[in-house]
Amino acid sequence: MDFTFSAGALELRNKVARFVESEVIPLEPRDGRPLVTGALRALREKSRSQGLWAPQLPRELGGQGLELPDVCPVFEAAGRSLLGPVALGCAAPDEGNAHLLLLAAGETQRERYLKPLARGDIRSAFAMTEPAPGAGSDPTMMRTRARREGGAWVIDGKKWFATGAAGAAFVIVAAVTEPGAGPKGAMTLFIVDAGTPGLRVTREVPILGGGTPGGHCEIEIEGCRVGDEQVLGRVGEGYALMQARLGPARLTHCMRWIGAAERALEIAARRAREREAFGRPLAEHQAVAWMLADSAIDLHASRLMVHEAAWRLSRGEKARLETSLCKVFVAEAVNRVIDRAIQVCGALGITDQLPLAHFFQEARAFRIYDGPSEVHRMVIARKVLKGS
Numbered sequence: 531m532d533f534t535f536s537a538g539a540l541e542l543r544n545k546v547a548r549f550v551e552s553e554v555i556p557l558e559p560r561d562g563r564p565l566v567t568g569a570l571r572a573l574r575e576k577s578r579s580q581g582l583w584a585p586q587l588p589r590e591l592g593g594q595g596l597e598l599p600d601v602c603p604v605f606e607a608a609g610r611s612l613l614g615p616v617a618l619g620c621a622a623p624d625e626g627n628a629h630l631l632l633l634a635a636g637e638t639q640r641e642r643y644l645k646p647l648a649r650g651d652i653r654s655a656f657a658m659t660e661p662a663p664g665a666g667s668d669p670t671m672m673r674t675r676a677r678r679e680g681g682a683w684v685i686d687g688k689k690w691f692a693t694g695a696a697g698a699a700f701v702i703v704a705a706v707t708e709p710g711a712g713p714k715g716a717m718t719l720f721i722v723d724a725g726t727p728g729l730r731v732t733r734e735v736p737i738l739g740g741g742t743p744g745g746h747c748e749i750e751i752e753g754c755r756v757g758d759e760q761v762l763g764r765v766g767e768g769y770a771l772m773q774a775r776l777g778p779a780r781l782t783h784c785m786r787w788i789g790a791a792e793r794a795l796e797i798a799a800r801r802a803r804e805r806e807a808f809g810r811p812l813a814e815h816q817a818v819a820w821m822l823a824d825s826a827i828d829l830h831a832s833r834l835m836v837h838e839a840a841w842r843l844s845r846g847e848k849a850r851l852e853t854s855l856c857k858v859f860v861a862e863a864v865n866r867v868i869d870r871a872i873q874v875c876g877a878l879g880i881t882d883q884l885p886l887a888h889f890f891q892e893a894r895a896f897r898i899y900d901g902p903s904e905v906h907r908m909v910i911a912r913k914v915l916k917g918s
């Protein structure tokens with residue numbers, strides 16, 4: 531594989547890094563709350579006017595037109611602040627949902643949903659996960675059903691952890707449309723407009739951290755009628771489309787988190803040089819220096835793994851194994867790096883004078899969403915066992 535990024539991507543990476551440093555970090559809320567709407571709108575306008583908006587989207591949708599491997603360094607620069615991706619139009623879940631709409635939306639759906647989403651005029655949510663005993667790690671346990679009635683679809687079910695659903699203009703709802711057709715052939719995705727009778731966002735679930743606009747929501751769906759024009763892709767294609775969304779979405783999460791972890795390491799290194807204990811800088815105590823070294827190793831390996839998987843996806847491979855390898859390793863590495871940074875900074879590390887406590891809270895969920903580490907290990911182990 532070729533390890534070089536295009537000149538355009540490197541230039542954009544540098545611009546994004548400068549923007550995040552000078553415009554985004556000073557506005558970072560340390561209490562983990564989302565930035566107030568007016569300030570966020572102004573920040574987004576600034577990023578747009580500087581040609582930084584939506585690095586991952588095609589130019590005809592107002593983005594910067596980068597291929598997935600070139601997205602790696604740019605998302606990393608954006609991710610140095612948890613506010614960065616929101617300011618630059620490349621945050622989850624809208625980034626993954628726009629990618630899904632690009633893959634599967636018909637012409638009318640592109641106009642109505644993809645274009646305003648790409649501009650950042652509206653927000654979106656994706657609702658697969660259900661409270662027990664429904665779908666979670668295992669999507670084939672889905673209980674939400676959509677049935678035909680009077681020439682329309684009627685959806686019934688309960689979802690939770692739909693990120694960003696409060697205030698979203700639409701929710702992409704996964705439902706079983708053909709019970710008994712086998713787990714993978716039985717699901718369909720529906721684009722449901724906010725305000726459609728029968729779909730109610732009932733609450734934002736309070737969680738550890740939680741600075742995401744629109745929260746992580748519980749949704750009740752009861753007798754929700756939608757027409758055929760709200761089907762995303764084809765009937766029965768839902769499982770395949772969810773996988774097509776998740777492959778790149780897992781990697782883009784990794785890219786953004788590598789940026790935050792790199793910043794955590796830099797903060798720890800600075801503190802280790804400046805703070806003294808037992809007659810010398812912390813950095814001169816081997817136990818501290820090795821924590822920094824271990825974090826650098828974690829980050830280097832993470833970058834290479836993500837770049838390789840992105841390269842495979844961009845060549846049209848499914849890269850199921852490689853995205854799982856990345857998801858496990860990077861989610862766990864990022865948590866280790868942030869944890870070590872806090873340790874090196876001592877008590878200061880958990881104050882609001884540094885962003886580390888906020889990173890720490892937010893990063894924990896990364897080992898759970900887009901597939902818990904254990905589920906990806908299961909996928910990896912299956913491949914290993916098949917090959918032996």
Ligand SMILES: Cc1cc2nc3c(=O)[nH]c(=O)nc-3n(C[C@H](O)[C@H](O)[C@H](O)COP(=O)(O)OP(=O)(O)OC[C@H]3O[C@@H](n4cnc5c(N)ncnc54)[C@H](O)[C@@H]3O)c2cc1C
Pocket residue numbers: 623655656657658659660665666667668690691692693694746895898899900901902904905908
């Ligand atoms: C911050 C956050 C945002 C999210 N956003 C969204 C969203 O926008 N849309 C959406 O649909 N969902 C979202 N989710 C839900 C997420 O996708 C699920 O939490 C995830 O799929 C796991 O499902 P579960 O929580 O039901 O865990 P469960 O299925 O109950 O599993 C619990 C634990 O069991 C273990 N486990 C499960 N299967 C195996 C196995 N085969 N082998 C070994 N151990 C196993 C794992 O340790 C797992 O963590 C989000 C979750 C979080 C935390």
